[in-house]
Structure formats: structure tokens, C-alpha cells
Amino acid sequence: MVYAAAKKATDDAEAAAALAWPTVGAEITDAAAATFADSTVIPDRYARPDEVRDGVVVGDDESYELPLVDMARLLDSESSEAETAKLGSACRDWGFFQLTNHGVDESVVQDMKDSTMQFFRLPLDKKKAVATRAGGLEGFGHHFAGASCAKLDWAESLILLTQQKEQRSMEFWPADPATLRPSLDRYSLEMSRLTSRLLGFMASDLGVEREALAGAFRGKRQSVALHHYPPCRHPDKVLGITPHHDGLGLTLLLHVNDTPGLQVRRGGRWFPLDPLPGALVVNVGDILQVLTNGRYRSAEHRVLADAERGRATVVVFQDTCVAGTVRPLPGLGEARYRAIEYVEYLKGNYRGLAEGTRFVDSLEISVA
Numbered sequence: 312m313v314y315a316a317a318k319k320a321t322d323d324a325e326a327a328a329a330l331a332w333p334t335v336g337a338e339i340t341d342a343a344a345a346t347f348a349d350s351t352v353i354p355d356r357y358a359r360p361d362e363v364r365d366g367v368v369v370g371d372d373e374s375y376e377l378p379l380v381d382m383a384r385l386l387d388s389e390s391s392e393a394e395t396a397k398l399g400s401a402c403r404d405w406g407f408f409q410l411t412n413h414g415v416d417e418s419v420v421q422d423m424k425d426s427t428m429q430f431f432r433l434p435l436d437k438k439k440a441v442a443t444r445a446g447g448l449e450g451f452g453h454h455f456a457g458a459s460c461a462k463l464d465w466a467e468s469l470i471l472l473t474q475q476k477e478q479r480s481m482e483f484w485p486a487d488p489a490t491l492r493p494s495l496d497r498y499s500l501e502m503s504r505l506t507s508r509l510l511g512f513m514a515s516d517l518g519v520e521r522e523a524l525a526g527a528f529r530g531k532r533q534s535v536a537l538h539h540y541p542p543c544r545h546p547d548k549v550l551g552i553t554p555h556h557d558g559l560g561l562t563l564l565l566h567v568n569d570t571p572g573l574q575v576r577r578g579g580r581w582f583p584l585d586p587l588p589g590a591l592v593v594n595v596g597d598i599l600q601v602l603t604n605g606r607y608r609s610a611e612h613r614v615l616a617d618a619e620r621g622r623a624t625v626v627v628f629q630d631t632c633v634a635g636t637v638r639p640l641p642g643l644g645e646a647r648y649r650a651i652e653y654v655e656y657l658k659g660n661y662r663g664l665a666e667g668t669r670f671v672d673s674l675e676i677s678v679a
């Protein structure tokens with residue numbers, strides 16, 4: 312038992328280390344804050360016009376709609392089957408959808424939004440009370456520096472482990488504004504509940520045991536990123552977030568205000584997502600892609616800056632694995648991905664992020 316406990320502690324530490332994102336230049340300096348406040352001149356560290364131009368953006372001349380899924384219709388026995396099919400095709404074709412009527416208490420959502428805005432409005436030295444540490448996952452700073460970390464994203468972020476509760480490092484949880492801790496505590500719990508609910512419908516769509524999918528997420532880690540993307544006078548020169556795939560299970564994103572910026576890649580082109588008031592954006596992560604044996608896809612996405620308005624989001628990442636490994640669930644045909652230990656997966660995913668490659672691709676079993 313003692314050995315098991317010690318082993319668990321090592322695994323957790325290893326997992327935490329493996330989870331560290333590429334955080335070179337993670338600290339937000341006074342110079343960075345001044346650049347964000349007046350974006351007349353874009354320093355080299357942020358300038359990446361070629362990357363912004365990389366890939367066609369689908370414009371107003373082409374009508375398209377990112378999928379909408381209605382939780383009220385999923386829960387209503389009359390419409391559940393049809394809406395579950397819609398959920399399934401959203402996860403297969405796009406890997407992204409907006410979830411309406413999600414049922415999360417409005418006051419919990421509003422408190423989360425208010426606390427997020429209040430935190431980002433604080434002067435830099437106050438925010439730095441919870442500054443990230445070199446190589447660490449949690450805290451306030453530049454978090455998503457992308458491949459080689461040569462460039463920085465046009466964003467400031469606060470990342471926290473929120474579940475399980477005993478994994479929380481409260482020293483990174485801001486005491487100011489005082490509402491943030493209780494708001495996030497409630498919001499985090501609501502997101503866990505919503506995730507289990509969604510997984511039930513995903514299991515029906517996939518034709519796997521409800522428990523097989525729900526069990527793979529239960530008790531696993533949840534982390535949260537609060538992002539703030541300041542307005543930028545040169546939105547054609549900077550990226551709010553580098554193009555990436557989410558490496559974990561399921562992501563649930565709340566728009567704190569209605570500024571657009573998120574774009575989803577499909578068929579090689581970028582599709583801007585128009586945030587629907589009151590909806591949450593849900594997307595499939597790489598591990599869920601593996602769990603579903605490739606039936607659901609994890610889509611690449613990025614964030615552009617807005618010339619006029621700031622943008623803020625609250626992003627919840629639900630982690631998952633099956634008995635300590637990342638592998639397809641049984642009952643979904645011949646495995647298209649090789650199984651890998653969860654901790655090894657996290658390390659590989661981290662390396663991939665730093666190198667600008669996608670680790671999950673290396674798990675694919677090629678068919679002769």
C-alpha cells in the first residue's frame with residue numbers, strides 16, 4: 312500500500328510536470344502590459360503576420376453554420392434521438408459545436424464572467440500575485456507560446472487545476488477579486504456535471520456502454536484557463552492563440568463577452584465561430600478522438616485578435632483515460648490507435664506542442 316501511495320505521488324508529480332505547457336517567456340512584464348495597452352507598435356516577439364495569413368478564412372460570401380446542439384432537446388424524450396444524432400454528427404464532422412439550453416445555473420455563469428473580467432481589469436502587479444513559475448502549468452502569464460516558443464500570443468491567461476479538489480494549488484487562485492474563488496469552485500462543479508451529461512448522449516450516439524465513456528472521465532483532472540485577448544490595432548499581425556488541437560478529453564468554453572475571434576479548421580480552411588449568446592462552445596480533444604477510435608475528431612483551432620474590442624473566455628478542459636492508459640474503448644472496431652500510458656501520452660503531447668507537431672498522429676496504426 313505504501314508503495315502504491317508513493318507510486319501514485321510520483322505519477323501525479325510526473326503527470327503535472329508532463330502537463331506543463333511550453334511556457335518560455337511566460338511572465339507578463341510591464342513592457343508586455345504596455346504593449347497590450349497601446350498596440351500602435353507591435354514588438355517582434357508578437358509579430359507573426361505570415362502565420363495569421365496562413366490558411367483561407369471562410370468569409371461572409373459563403374454561408375455556413377457551425378453545429379448547434381440543444382441540451383433541452385437531448386433531454387426531451389420526444390426529440391432526444393434526433394438531437395443525439397445531431398450531436399454525433401457535430402463531433403464527427405467538426406469536432407466543435409455550440410451547446411444551447413445547457414441548463415447551467417445562470418447566476419453561476421454570470422458570477423464566473425464577472426469575476427473573470429474583474430481579475431483581468433486589475434493592475435498588473437495585483438495579477439502577478441498569482442504569476443506562473445518557470446515550467447509550471449498553473450498561474451497567470453503568457454501560456455500558449457506555441458511551437459519553439461519563439462513568438463508570444465496576444466493574450467494573458469490564468470490557468471488553474473480545479474478538480475480533483477485536493478489537486479488544487481490555492482496559492483495560484485487569486486484572492487482578488489474575492490468573488491473569483493467561490494465563483495470558480497461552483498462553475499467547475501457545474502462543468503463536471505454537464506460533461507457527464509453530455510458523455511451519456513455521446514455514448515448513445517457511439518453505441519458504447521454509457522459507463523465505459525463516463526467512467527473514463529470520472530474522477531479525472533479538470534483544468535481551467537481564463538484568457539484575456541486585449542484589442543489590437545494590428546489584428547493582421549498577431550495571434551490571440553497559436554493554431555492547436557486540445558490535447559485532453561473534452562473542452563467547454565464560455566464567452567465572457569460577445570467579441571468573436573475563435574476560428575475552427577475544417578477541410579484546410581478557417582471557419583470563424585460566431586458566439587451565440589447564452590451558449591457554450593464544446594469541442595472534442597485528442598484523447599476523446601482516441602477513445603472513440605477516431606469516430607469523433609479533435610479539430611485545430613486558433614484565436615485572432617479584434618481591432619476594437621477585448622475578448623475574454625473561460626475554458627474548461629476535462630481529462631480522461633482508461634485505467635491509466637490512452638486507448639480506444641472496446642466495441643468500436645479494430646483499434647486505429649495504439650495504447651499508451653497516460654503519463655507517457657501527456658509527455659508526448661507536451662513535446663508535440665513545443666515542436667509544433669501533433670503527438671496523437673504518432674499513435675495511429677497504419678493499415679496496410
Ligand SMILES: O=C(O)CCC(=O)C(=O)O
Pocket residue numbers: 536538552557564572573612614624626
Ligand atoms: O479562447 C478561446 O477562444 C480559445 C482558447 C483555447 O483554444 C484554449 O485555451 O485551448
Ligand SMILES: [Fe+2]
Pocket residue numbers: 555556557612
Ligand atoms: Fe484550444
